[in-house]
Amino acid sequence: MQWTRRALVLVLSYLVITDSPLLARPQGASAQEQDLDGLLKAGEASFLEGDYKEAIRAFSKAYELSDSRSMMALRGLGTAYLRLSKFDTAQKYGERILELGVTEADQAAAENLIGAAFLGRALDSQSERTRPELLAEAESHLRASLDLSSGQMSIAWLSLSTALQEQDRLEEALGAQQEYVNRTPEGRPGRVRLCKLQYLAQQVDRPVAKQQETEETPLQTPLKIEGNVLPPQKIYGPQPLYTEEARRERVQGVVILETVIDKEGNITNVKVLKGLPLGLTESAVLTACQWQFEPATLHGEPVATYFNLTTRFSLGKQKKDVVQLAAPRARPFLCSAPVRPYLLNPVYGHLP
Secondary structure, three states, X not given: OHHHOHHHXXXXXXXXXXXXXXXXXXXXXXXXXXXXXXXXXXXXXXXXXXXXXXXXXXXXXXXXXXXXXXXXXXXXHHHHHHHOOOHHHHHHHHHHHHHHOOOHHHHHXXXXXXXXXXXXXXXXXXXXXXXXXXXXXXXXXXXXHHHHOOOOOHHHHHHHHHHHHHOOOHHHHHHHHXXXXXXXXXXXXXXXXXXXXXXXXXXXXXXXXXXXXXXXXXXXXXXXXOOOEEOOEEEEOOOOOOOHHHHHOOOOEEEEEEEEEOOOOEEEEEEEEEOOOOOHHHHHHHHHOOOXXXXXXXXXXXEOEEEEEEEEEEOOOOOEEEEEEEOOOOOOXXXXXXXOXXXXXXXXXXXX
């Protein structure tokens, strides 16, 4: 599945470095420690700006200044090389952390980094013989990271979900993704990916992992939009675009989706009521998963609701085609988009 290839690994590498802060350091540091602190801050700043080569230079200087023992510099180097798709080098830094790491947190971070490196190589591999072995290695290290962190290394859940999906273990992938969402309730990309996995599981008649109730995320029983329940309103999201195949065959019509919009305004549990061929159903579904809504309300309080979405695909006579989207009791809106394969949330790159 192309939407879990290199672009997702790049996101994982960013999250590896940001999953726990690099800059939590004690006060009252010596001059050398202050120099080390400055280099680590410079490395992290360059990393977050996307200048990974400059980040590597700063982290390398910090590593030398620490007599090759700084866990933060090693972790920064590993994640920067991961971001550059230098998976072998990233793995070596992870193994170095395993050698030097004293705490379980160090060990968990190292296993996570090594697992992400194996996952990156698996997603880049063109060999059907090699990929299963790499995915198995990735899964083993990621599970070790979760064991060492008692499940608190949240990004390892996301990486594990990807590895499981690539092994066609969608039910387990959904469970891992739900664990990630439970631990990062503010993270939209995690919820978007969960929505897409739920849809993929439906297409192969796999059971969809049910959301687990926790103190932070209690289960929400969706309501119907009737009576005092006011409908949700779309506030953000890309538009579904025509695929080249559908444009070439001049496919037109509507896609109707039954969804649940939770009380945070996220779309979940998409079910296709009426579809179109040649990728247009997938375009509508995978794009809708990214939409953000003002949630429905009942007496002024946000509630989860069932909500049908209708997307109309029609070919125009001009250079641009028109995709019309509407929802029951919500104001329809029109959008125009150039004719090209649809793109989804750029945080995941080109999907699927």
